[in-house]
Amino acid sequence: MIDINLIRQDPEAVRQALAKRQFEVDFFELLSWDAERRTLISQGDELRSKRNRVSDQIPAMKRQGLDVSSVLAEMKAVSDQIKEIDSRLTEIEAQIKQFLDSLPNMPDDDVVAGGKERNEVVRVWGELPQFDFPAKDHIELALSLGLVDYERGAKLGGNGFWIYTGKGARLEWALLNYFVEAHLADGYEFILPPHILTYDCGYTAGQFPKFSEDVFHIEADEGRGFQQFLLPTAETALVNLHRDEILQESDLPKRYFAYTPCYRREAGSYRAQERGMIRGHQFNKVELFQYTRPEDSAAALEEMIHKAERLVQGLGLHHRVSKLAAADVSASMAKTYDIEVWIPSMKEYKEVSSASNAKDFQARRGGMRFRRQATGKTELVHTLNASGLATSRLFPAILEQCQQADGSVVVPEPLRKWTGVDVIR
RNA sequence: GGAGAGAUGGCUGAGUUGGUCGAAAGCGCUCGACUCGAAAUCGAGUAGGCGGUUCCCGCCUCCUGGGUUCGAAUCCCAGUCUCUCCGCCA
Numbered sequence: 013m014i015d016i017n018l019i020r021q022d023p024e025a026v027r028q029a030l031a032k033r034q035f036e037v038d039f040f041e042l043l044s045w046d047a048e049r050r051t052l053i054s055q056g057d058e059l060r061s062k063r064n065r066v067s068d069q070i071p072a073m074k075r076q077g078l079d080v081s082s083v084l085a086e087m088k089a090v091s092d093q094i095k096e097i098d099s100r101l102t103e104i105e106a107q108i109k110q111f112l113d114s115l116p117n118m119p120d121d122d123v124v125a126g127g128k129e130r131n132e133v134v135r136v137w138g139e140l141p142q143f144d145f146p147a148k149d150h151i152e153l154a155l156s157l158g159l160v161d162y163e164r165g166a167k168l169g170g171n172g173f174w175i176y177t178g179k180g181a182r183l184e185w186a187l188l189n190y191f192v193e194a195h196l197a198d199g200y201e202f203i204l205p206p207h208i209l210t211y212d213c214g215y216t217a218g219q220f221p222k223f224s225e226d227v228f229h230i231e232a233d234e235g236r237g238f239q240q241f242l243l244p245t246a247e248t249a250l251v252n253l254h255r256d257e258i259l260q261e262s263d264l265p266k267r268y269f270a271y272t273p274c275y276r277r278e279a280g281s282y283r284a285q286e287r288g289m290i291r292g293h294q295f296n297k298v299e300l301f302q303y304t305r306p307e308d309s310a311a312a313l314e315e316m317i318h319k320a321e322r323l324v325q326g327l328g329l330h331h332r333v334s335k336l337a338a339a340d341v342s343a344s345m346a347k348t349y350d351i352e353v354w355i356p357s358m359k360e361y362k363e364v365s366s367a368s369n370a371k372d373f374q375a376r377r378g379g380m381r382f383r384r385q386a387t388g389k390t391e392l393v394h395t396l397n398a399s400g401l402a403t404s405r406l407f408p409a410i411l412e413q414c415q416q417a418d419g420s421v422v423v424p425e426p427l428r429k430w431t432g433v434d435v436i437r
Numbered sequence: 438g439g440a441g442a443g444a445u446g447g448c449u450g451a452g453u454u455g456g457u458c459g460a461a462a463g464c465g466c467u468c469g470a471c472u473c474g475a476a477a478u479c480g481a482g483u484a485g486g487c488g489g490u491u492c493c494c495g496c497c498u499c500c501u502g503g504g505u506u507c508g509a510a511u512c513c514c515a516g517u518c519u520c521u522c523c524g525c526c527a
Contacts, residue, residue: 053488057496064496067508071456080507087507258447258485381485388467390485 013376014115016108020046029118032125032338042111049104056097063090113221116343117373123338123347130337134349137321138330141356145417149357150408154180156419157436159411172278172293179436183410183423184296186430187403188271191298194323195269195400200300203270205249208240213252216378218344218370219244228275228293242275246299247397251370254303255378259393261385265312266303269400271296295404300367302396303380309369309394316398317349317367323401324364327424329409330354332361346371351401353409364405367398 019026023039030037066087073080124130154160159180165173176184196202208230214220219227228242243249250268259266274297300319304312317333324331331353341348345368352361372392375381381390414422420437428434 050488053496057488060497061495063507068457070507074456084507091507379485 013112013373014118015372015376016042016046016112019043026118030115032119032123033116033341034127034339035116037115042108045104045108045111049101049108052097052101052104056094056101059090059094059097063087063094117218117341117346117370119338119341120347120369120371123336123341125339126337127339128337131334131340131350132337133332133334135321135333137325137332138328140354141330141413143356143415143417147356147412148415148419150355150411153411153415153419153421154408157411157421159183159436169293172291174292179431179433180407182431183427183436184403184407186423186427187401187406188296188298189430190326190426191323191400191403192269192271194319194326195298195300198267198319200267200269203246203250203253203268205243205246205253205270205272207243207272207275209243209248209252210240212255213243213248214241216255216374217248217251218342218374218377219248222343226277228277243272244276245274245297245397245399246270246272247301250299250301250397251374251395252378254380254393257380258390259303259380259382261305261382264303264305264382264393265308268301269298270301271298273297274402292404295402297402297404298400300398300400303382303393304396305382306372306391306394309371309396312394312396313347313349313367313369313398316396316400317351317365320351320365320367320398320400324351324353324406326426327406327410329406329413329424331364342368344368344370344373346373353406354413355409356412362405362409363402364409365399365401368396370395370397 014026019039019042023043027037027039066083070080070083073083119125124132148156151162155162157180158178159176161175161177165175168175192202211220214224214227227244230240230242249272250270253268254266273294275294278291278293300316302309302312302316321331321333331351334350334352336348336350348366348368350363351365351367353364354360355362371394374395375392380393380395382393383389384391410424411421414424416422416435418437420435422435423431423433
């Protein structure tokens, strides 16, 4: 959520920042609501103050044997006025909240305006793989090596699900182990959160109310609408760990990572080119998350993207890093880097990690604060997240980039202690 | 799934015949005194949010949301969560 004080002080600056996302707003109406809100609060507080004062005097008057009936009648009228003001206030605050909820985060100053086409490749690592034999795509490889069972996956879960089998399961699990071990070594705290979360968690993350259709809802018993949902990423859980808390400055930065499957509806996004394991309703991911002081978040973002890059490099996979243009940055975030790994059969780079700084956007929604030592005051923290990494996207990249002429696949060195073999054949 | 108990400030925990209760007391924490220093002791302070004429004033918050009342931590209704016992169970 954007700070309404900022909009009040400099609506034009906020409008221009959002315009970089191709998001057009007009704050005129909001500002009039805001003015009315503050007027109502003043009026209400004044009446409340009067009521409190007089109510305090009533016991004394009674003790003195004075007739208080006229005072009671007057206070009754005051109370009724307060109720009227409050109901209007409730109405207008709901409007304000709805408006603010609909706004995406402001892109960072160094994020360029425009959509995907303006994304900037900041680093490329490794060489484009060349094959002196007819290379197979990951689906052929997975099937011929018995790593994945698509048909039974659909039998069990429906369209968009697959099953890792045998060495495939071991390869997937090896990736998870590789990441977990690396994050532990870097001092991140390991978290295994629930996969079912409450509505409030989705709100804090910025998932709701706007992007409610992207997740699997779990219906409540008696038609009360959904109360819980399957997490679309561990970020949604981790960002809620400290919701409504005040952290000590000395506790920051808080650095966490979690492993969870990620469940997504992906409604209408199916494309024929994305067969195989590129886009499913469930995939595995290890997620990094940090809570930092505002002045530390920019450096933390760099730290996290470099951490994620090192993991891909450890696997020896050709990839690139892009800094996203404003309109390609997801709604809750101010700045995002993507790591994209080369999928030879698609002749495309596909995202395996996305590292973002939400700054105080999620913290404001979820009331995540810390106490500043120097001032004793509370301030909103900054939150950051990065995939570290999405295993289900790496799996096809490994199969395709590490395949050999005989149809076997060389296991990247860091994974071998878990796969048990150097080459899958 | 059945039965019962409870939810108060960083923590423990008073307060439930409605009225100096935003809340006793203890602990913790911060600052000061004492001390070479520390412990002990003594003194002071110590919630969050909103609004304003912003070194000050007002308002709101005792799980959440409604209600009764001039006035609610205290009374009424609905909901959420936690704990205990029983059943079931990896």
